[in-house]
Amino acid sequence: MIVSNSIIQVEHLSAAYQKNTVLTDINFEVKAGTLTSIVGPNGAGKSTLIKTMLALHPTLTGKVSFFGKSFEKAKKQIGYVPQRGSVDWDFPTNALDVVTMGLYGKIGFFRIPMKKDKQKAFEALEKMGMSAYANRQISQLSGGQQQRVFLARALVQEADLYFMDEPLAGVDASTEKAIMAILEELKKQGKTVMVVHHDLQTVPEYFDHVLFLNHTVYAHGTVEETFTDSNIIKTYGGNMSWLREGDKNVVHTTS
């Protein structure tokens, strides 16, 4: 374990909501520069896993370390993109402002965001194809656009490790493409990304690693080796009808 180049180490992690144990004895390691999808049925504890790792949900047992450090010490290197529904989109603010919030930690107390901070936030919006909406009130953005704003906010944090909770849920095809392009770019820069994902169909296309979760880890590894019918059936239960890559009839839009 000492010689491994794993940047995330999770050992015997468990967590609960009220009296229901949601996660039991979770163990896995993630290597730098990987793009991992966390998949599993509804209620499997996918979001809870991320939240527990990031100390946003109490841990029952076990420990998590990032870059060989505790979460507290590694905090600044970690970016988190929560589910879109976790905030109030009627909040009186605009897209640029939300992205700038990603910089508040770096700006520090008793300082206001400077022009260069706004510039940085604007560039992140540009990258997500959202520069035209910078001054738009956030409630007037579509779901896909809101998700892009969240992604832009994560980008300005310039973290080394990103956690994203269902970034592709309920977004339009072009947003899905834009988000995946950004994830690929992050990976090229040597960053590590873990994504809670709901769509098994796109796992082989979008990710290089997969983690099957249903209250505990059923399988974890590279997509080629791990993304197998037997693992899917094991994780989701018996009657999972599932189309293999070759069987599907989906045409991607070219926009």
Place this chain on the structure above:
Amino acid sequence: MTFTAWIIVTAALVGLSCGLMGVFLILRKQAMMADAISHTVLLGIVVAYMVSQQITGMSMLIGGILAGLLTAFLVQSLHSMKVRHDASLGIVFTTLFAIGVILISTSVGNVHLDVQHALMGEITFIPFTTTYVPGLGDIPKATLLLMVVLLIVVFFIIVFYKEWKITSFDPVLAASLGLPVLLLHYLFMTLVSITTVASFDAVGAILVVAMLITPAATAYLWTDRLMLMLILSGGFGVLSAFIGYGIAAWLDTSISGAMALTTGLIFIVSFLSSPTHGLLSRWVKPKQLI
């Protein structure tokens, strides 16, 4: 200054400081926390009186802050022990308020403090107790207290402006960026408490809720920008003070009651006629395509 002028100034100060705090109460979805704290500060003031045997601005502020923080802490604790948030709020504030009421009638009773006064306030009597301030002359004590509290509130809103914004919009992000979310929460509750205590004498525990929530909710109907929302909310608070005094003088009725009624009237007018969120605008123009 005349008594009338002092009453209006005091009312306007209540409107302004409550209007500013109210914006964040609403955006943090803690409007009902204002209701709770406005009641529990009574306990704080009573205990402060019992300890110091006098009612001074300072002892009231300290008592109020402690009561406010105790409320926030107990609500948070009960909630983390699996009691629903609204239920824990209801349990905590009624219990603390009841203790305050019992203490007033059994142990304090004889003075300036009585339940009627605590609930309704009596702004008319404010000009009678003055204190000398160098440079300003004789100022009613309650008015001076409100001035100090307004300065504190404005100071903290400006200094932590971006922190209030991020912890109100997305506390999870704020926490993951390493901001002291819990500390800011209790600082915020402290500010709500001192605003409530200072407004207590003027408008009482029940109507301070109207002054905290309604102008802010009204401002929310008019703007999509936080800074503007703060200015408008403070403005509506002050406006309510002036119009409320006018109504009270005209109908010869309670000033604080008329002020609270005015905040409600301004809200209704805004609710109907605001260009962006108003009821009428929805009928006049069809929803725009985005």
